Amino acid sequence: MxxxxxxxxxxxxxxxxxxxxxxxxxxxxxxxxxxxxxxxxxxxxxxxxxxxxxxxxxxxxxxxxxxxxxxxxxxxxxxxxxxxxxxxxxxxxxxxxxxxxxxxxxxxxxxxxxxxxxxxxxxxxxxxxxxxxxxxxxxxxxxxxxxxxxxxxxxxxxxxxxxxxxxxxxxxxxxxxxxxxxxxxxxxxxxxxxxxxxxxxxxxxxxxxxxxxxxxxxxxxxxxxxxxxxxxxxxxxxxxxxxxxxxxxxxxxxxxGCETADPDPHDIVEAMIPYVEAQLRRGVPLHRITRHMLGLFHGQPGARRFRQILTVEGARRDAGVSVLRAAASAVEEASSLAA
The missing domain is CATH 3.20.20.70 (Aldolase class I)
Structure with a gap:
């Protein structure tokens, strides 16, 4: 990098x-x-x-x-x-x-x-x-x-x-x-x-x-x-x-002055996955990472559900990257319904 x-x-x-x-x-x-x-x-x-x-x-x-x-x-x-x-x-x-x-x-x-x-x-x-x-x-x-x-x-x-x-x-x-x-x-x-x-x-x-x-x-x-x-x-x-x-x-x-497009929030979620997996292997609970991500979809359809899944499901001891993916999927579903 x-x-x-x-x-x-x-x-x-x-x-x-x-x-x-x-x-x-x-x-x-x-x-x-x-x-x-x-x-x-x-x-x-x-x-x-x-x-x-x-x-x-x-x-x-x-x-x-x-x-x-x-x-x-x-x-x-x-x-x-x-x-x-x-x-x-x-x-x-x-x-x-x-x-x-x-x-x-x-x-x-x-x-x-x-x-x-x-x-x-x-x-x-x-x-x-x-x-x-x-x-x-x-x-x-x-x-x-x-x-x-x-x-x-x-x-x-x-x-x-x-x-x-x-x-x-x-x-x-x-x-x-x-x-x-x-x-x-x-x-x-x-x-x-x-x-x-x-x-x-x-x-x-x-x-x-x-x-x-x-x-x-x-x-x-x-x-x-x-x-x-x-x-x-x-x-x-x-x-x-x-x-x-x-x-x-x-x-x-x-x-x-960067000419690349602004990163999409869903791409940010995907970019976080390898890091989250590595931290989980070190014994870091998922919520310690995802608590910082709660506002990622602020103002978009499904943002409330995204926060809810990360807050509730992400607090479980066995929570893994599937919780983060599920939260992002909830936003996609809400966006499709709103379209």
Whole structure:
């Protein structure tokens, strides 16, 4: 399989990236392999992995991936430069294309570990972390952040943060275009309640034209992503891509000029079969794979039945690829009746 460089995918005569956001409990290796069948060029991210876990934990379980997943980035959580450097080197040695530092997650668990969005208040510490990781690896080091937290002034806070990490050699910033409120709002509310401010991210890019700046937050469709692609260097979709993965099928054509037809969802199911069979032989239950595929036929006749079969039948201990084939067949039957 051809491998695309995460740092330099050229479109419209410039470097551009379309990414699927790192999402806890969702973007595991099975999810990423599935997403890769829909787009060959989207940059895929792991779930956030704490640096200590990378250093001391089960690396195959936490960091294992299929070569087909390239380009793939490892997102780390932490605030200790030495530990992050060690974790970044492990990730680079395993073959990851990029290391990303999480400075945007607002959950209580992340705050208690002094990483995530609370690091927006400590730009020099983040800069020290970036510098340490840059010294340890040759692959790109990026940071995912917010436009600010709590009562911070978003103009001053984001510029100060960006200048610090740029001075440390960061290769790019992914900016979730809303504040994080670390007290009083749940992680879910932090994805919805603080208002989006895309213009603030645009101003950052205008001020730092040589820095890769990508945007995240509130983008729900390919059209939304296209609207931002003329202003910024990258677009990152999260829940919209997860719940409606079929939108990823047009990414290579729309953003990277690929002339091949968008993959058909039924072809995606067939492409997944060998992978599913291999994972089943390793003892991975079917539902751990197919739970990521529930939205594949979203909006099509039979989509509800597809989800039902995968959810109910796929949960059986002995569930195999026949369940996945039966779910896809239910869609075909529904489509024939609707025609």
């Amino acid at each position: 051809q491998r695309f460089d995460a740092k330099e995918i050229i479109v419209k005569n410039r470097s551009f990236r379309f990414a699927v956001a790192p999402m806890m409990d969702w973007t595991d290796r099975n999810c990423r392999f599935f997403h890769r069948q829909l787009s060959k060029r989207a940059l895929l991210y792991t779930e956030m992995v704490v640096a200590d876990a990378v250093i001391h934990g089960d690396r195959d379980k936490l960091l294992g991936f299929d070569p087909a997943e390239h380009p793939i980035a490892l997102q780390l959580g932490g605030s200790d430069p030495a530990k992050l450097a060690a974790a970044a080197k492990i990730g680079a040695d395993l073959g990851y294309d990029e290391i990303n530092l999480n400075c945007g997650c607002p959950s209580d668990r992340v705050q208690s570990g002094t990483f995530g969005a609370c690091l927006m208040r400590e730009p020099q510490r983040v800069a020290d972390c970036v510098a340490a990781m840059k010294a340890a690896v040759a692959i790109p080091i990026t940071v995912k952040c917010r436009i600010g937290v709590d009562e911070q002034d978003i103009e001053t806070a984001l510029d100060t943060f960006a200048d610090a990490v740029v001075a440390a050699g960061v290769d790019g910033l992914w900016v979730h275009a809303r504040k994080a409120w670390l007290a009083g709002l749940s992680p879910k509310e932090n994805r919805e309640i603080p208002p989006l401010d895309y213009d603030r991210v645009h101003r950052l890019k205008q001020r730092l034209p040589d820095l890769f700046v990508g945007i995240n937050g509130g983008l729900k469709t390919i059209a939304d992503a296209e609207a931002e692609s003329d202003k910024l260097d990258g677009v990152m979709l999260g829940r919209a891509a997860y719940h409606g993965p079929a939108l990823l099928a047009s990414v290579d054509r729309v953003f990277f």
